[in-house]
Amino acid sequence: MQTPRYHIIFDLDGCRPEAVRDVDGLKNFLREMVAAIGMHILVGPEIAEGIPENPGLSSFAIIDYSHVSVHTFSRYNEVMIDIFSCKPFDRDIARKKCEEYFGTETSSVRTQEIWWQIS
Numbered sequence: 001m002q003t004p005r006y007h008i009i010f011d012l013d014g015c016r017p018e019a020v021r022d023v024d025g026l027k028n029f030l031r032e033m034v035a036a037i038g039m040h041i042l043v044g045p046e047i048a049e050g051i052p053e054n055p056g057l058s059s060f061a062i063i064d065y066s067h068v069s070v071h072t073f074s075r076y077n078e079v080m081i082d083i084f085s086c087k088p089f090d091r092d093i094a095r096k097k098c099e100e101y102f103g104t105e106t107s108s109v110r111t112q113e114i115w116w117q118i119s
Contacts, residue, residue, distance in 0.1 A: 003086050007114040010081040010095060016103035020072040020079060023047050023057065029101045030061045030068060033081075036097050037089035039063045050074075079104075 019025060030045040044061035060069040065087040071080045079102050083094055091113070099106060 004088070005084070005086060005114075006088055007082075007084045008091055008094065009083075009112045009114070010079075010098050011110040011112070012079040012081070012098060012102050012104045013077070013108040014104050015072075015077045015079050017074070017077050019102045020056065020074045020077050023049075025101075026057055026059050026070060026072070029097075030059060030070065032101075033068055033083075033094065033097050034061055034063050036093050037083070037085075039065055039085070039087065039089070 019029075026047060027045045031041065034041050041061045041063055045059055046061070047057055047059040050056040050058065055074045056072040057074075058069070058071050060067055063085070065085040067082075067084055069082045073079070079098075081094075081098055083089070091111075095109065095111065098104075099109060
């Protein structure tokens with residue numbers, strides 16, 4: 001394995017309902033998140049609306065070192081954010097951006113980091 005891999009997922013509860021549903025706000029969030037972690041957008045942000053049975057927004061931006069994606073679930077005011085990169089980034093800055101934009105308490109954010117083992 002030659003290329004380093006950094007992958008983190010934030011799972012947020014109790015998000016502000018307007019943040020979960022706002023297409024333009026979500027685009028701005030993605031732009032600000034990418035800048036905050038020291039990277040640049042190559043494609044996007046792209047956003048699609050969910051189906052009536054599973055309402056929310058799905059969005060992503062392809063960045064110079066991989067991607068950032070966001071899935072909102074408006075029925076429950078939940079959000080999942082996935083950042084994958086081949087360049088290290090400050091996870092605390094990323095988490096803080098999520099908490100600030102979606103208006104959730106620190107205690108309502110679950111974090112999962114994914115690590116690869118060289119075999």
